[in-house]
Structure formats: structure tokens, C-alpha cells
Amino acid sequence: MSPSVQATDWVNKYGDILYNYTLKRVSDKGLAEDLVQDTFLSAWKSRDTYKSEASEKTWLFAICKNKIIDHYRKKSTSNVQYAEVDTSSNFFDEAEHWTREDQPNEWGINYHQPVETKEFYGILDFCKKKLQEMQQSVFVMKYMDDLSAEEICKVLNISSSNYWVLIHRAKLQLRKCLELNWINS
Amino acid sequence: MSLLNISCKKATYLISKKEQGKISLFDRLTLWLHLGICSLCKRFEKQTGFIIKQAKHTHTEEKLSEEAKERISKVLDSSY
Numbered sequence: 001m002s003p004s005v006q007a008t009d010w011v012n013k014y015g016d017i018l019y020n021y022t023l024k025r026v027s028d029k030g031l032a033e034d035l036v037q038d039t040f041l042s043a044w045k046s047r048d049t050y051k052s053e054a055s056e057k058t059w060l061f062a063i064c065k066n067k068i069i070d071h072y073r074k075k076s077t078s079n080v081q082y083a084e085v086d087t088s089s090n091f092f093d094e095a096e097h098w099t100r101e102d103q104p105n106e107w108g109i110n111y112h113q114p115v116e117t118k119e120f121y122g123i124l125d126f127c128k129k130k131l132q133e134m135q136q137s138v139f140v141m142k143y144m145d146d147l148s149a150e151e152i153c154k155v156l157n158i159s160s161s162n163y164w165v166l167i168h169r170a171k172l173q174l175r176k177c178l179e180l181n182w183i184n185s
Numbered sequence: 186m187s188l189l190n191i192s193c194k195k196a197t198y199l200i201s202k203k204e205q206g207k208i209s210l211f212d213r214l215t216l217w218l219h220l221g222i223c224s225l226c227k228r229f230e231k232q233t234g235f236i237i238k239q240a241k242h243t244h245t246e247e248k249l250s251e252e253a254k255e256r257i258s259k260v261l262d263s264s265y
Contacts, residue, residue, distance in 0.1 A: 007261040011254045019249040029247075036249065037257045044261045096192030104228040111235040114242070124239060142205075143240040149205060168198045171233045178236065 011040060014057065018064050025068050025140045027129050035071060039064040065145070069155055072137040076156040091172050102176060107183050120182060127177035135170035138163060191215045196226045200233070 018039060023032040043050075043063050050059060091102040098104070109115070128136060137156060141147040147155075153163050191199070196219040202208040203216060220227050 008254075008258045011249075011258045011261070015249040015254050015257065016246075019253075020247050023247050033249065033253050036253075037260060040257055040261055041264060044264060092192070092194040096194035098193050098225050103225050104232055106228065107232060109235075111231045114239060120239070121242065124236070139240075143237050149207065164198065164201065167201045171201065171236070172197065174236055175229065175232050178232075 007044070010044075014060055015040075017057075018060060021061070022064060022068060024125065024128075025144065026071065027133070027136065031071075035064070035067045038067050042067070069141070072141065073155050073157075075133055075137065076158065089173070089176065091176075102172075104175065105179060105183070107179070123178060123182045124174075127174050127181065130177060131170055131173055134158075135166050135173065138166040139170040139174070142167065189215050189218055191219050193219075193223060193226050196220065196223065197229050200226070200230050204234070204237075 015036065018036045019032055022035050022039075023029065026032050026035065039060060043060055054062075089102055091099060093099050128139065131139060134156070138152060141152045141155070142149070149160065149163055152158075153160055156163075158166070196216055199208060199212050199216045203213060208216070220230065
């Protein structure tokens with residue numbers, strides 16, 4: 001098989017699933033394409049040393065995951081501002097009680113039952129992308145990729161208290177965004 | 186007594202610590218007391234728990250464009 005055919009085969013076989021995976025974790029399409037390209041390139045260069053103990057797909061995903069985490073790491077070092085900068089909403093008043101505007105309203109759904117509508121996942125994706133960058137990184141690593149708090153702090157080079165503030169803000173924002181766009185629409 | 190009283194801001198912050206198993210015994214007690222009397226924070230806990238459970242599901246299918254596929258294949262070839 002000529003290398004050219006092999007390259008095209010690879011990209012056709014794994015391009016969509018890697019792209020779909022990456023796009024869920026970063027904020028824009030161009031960036032997702034770049035990360036997928038980097039993934040293929042790294043894999044391509046080391047394909048002779050790769051021993052097929054794991055499946056090709058598993059191997060590619062492992063590389064892709066690392067590329068995404070590298071991206072978060074770079075972002076966090078180039079981006080010194082944290083969640084405090086986020087001024088779109090305060091959520092709490094001076095006594096630290098919920099403001100009327102931001103308090104959680106009843107959603108009227110069964111919280112134990114997963115929703116399986118395309119609409120919901122579209123809105124969840126939209127809301128995730130609207131999070132401030134650091135909040136998004138922390139949320140994805142914790143709740144989509146199951147990294148530990150310690151690992152996340154290390155990757156992003158943040159303190160533990162910063163981590164908890166970011167998690168807190170991310171949840172406040174996501175909840176509000178879902179309520180506005182999914183429940184109230 | 187006032188030591189045991191926490192604000193909604195603090196309570197919602199502690200909810201994440203509890204969910205990730207990183208809460209102290211004392212904080213756990215103050216959170217439990219707060220959630221017993223605050224329906225808004227209780228609701229916040231339910232709703233964010235729900236969001237987290239949904240976060241891993243990936244239902245939308247996005248495809249890599251044909252142009253991107255071609256470009257990446259070319260990049261791979263030229264690095265050969």
C-alpha cells in the first residue's frame with residue numbers, strides 16, 4: 001500500500017470521530033481541525049514504532065486527548081485572568097443570597113431521567129462554549145474526561161482554591177444558560 | 186450558631202466539593218443544615234447534578250469537512 005493511500009484511509013476512517021470528540025472540548029471549529037491535524041501528524045510520524053497492543057483507534061484517541069490537554073495548558077499560561085474577571089452576572093447579592101434574576105427556577109423535569117433530545121445537547125454545547133475559557137477547560141477535564149482535581153491544577157498551573165472557584169462559576173453559568181435557552185424557550 | 190450559618194454563595198461552592206468528595210466534616214454539616222432550609226440551593230444541587238450527568242453524552246455528530254480531510258492527508262504525505 002502506498003503511503004498516500006494509507007494517509008487518506010486513516011483520515012477518512014478516523015477523521016470524523018476525532019473531530020467530533022475534539023469539537024466538544026474546544027470552542028471553535030478551526031481550532032478543532034488544527035488539533036485533529038496535529039494528532040494525525042504525531043501518530044503518522046511514530047506509526048512505525050507503534051506496537052499494536054491497543055487498537056489503532058484507542059491509540060489515536062490517547063494522542064488526541066494529550067493534544068487537547070496541551071492546548072488547555074498553553075491557554076492557561078497565556079491567559080492570566082481567572083474567573084473573577086467574569087462580570088456578566090454576579091448571581092448573589094451583598095448578603096450572598098441568590099439574586100432574584102439569577103436564582104434557580106423550577107425546571108419541571110425528572111432530574112433522574114436523561115434527556116435524549118438533539119435540542120438539549122445542542123443547547124448544552126452552546127452553553128459550554130459560552131463559558132469563559134478557563135471555566136470551560138476545567139469543566140471539560142473534570143466532567144467529560146474524569147481527570148482528578150490535582151491533575152487539572154497541574155495542567156493549568158492553578159491553585160486548588162482557583163480550581164474550586166472555576167468549577168463553581170462554570171456550574172452557575174451553565175445552569176443559568178440552560179434555564180434561559182432550554183427551559184424558558 | 187452563626188458559625189454554622191452559611192450563605193447561598195458558600196453553599197453552592199461547597200456542593201461541588203461534596204460532589205467530588207473533597208469536603209471537610211464541618212463543611213459537610215454546615216451544607217447539610219443550609220440545604221435543609223434553602224430550597225433554591227437544593228434546586229441548584231439537583232439541576233447541576235443533572236447537567237453533570239448529561240455532560241458526557243455526545244449526541245451531536247459533526248463531520249470533518251472534505252477540504253480539511255484532503256488537507257490533512259496532504260500534510261501527512263509531505264511529512265513522510
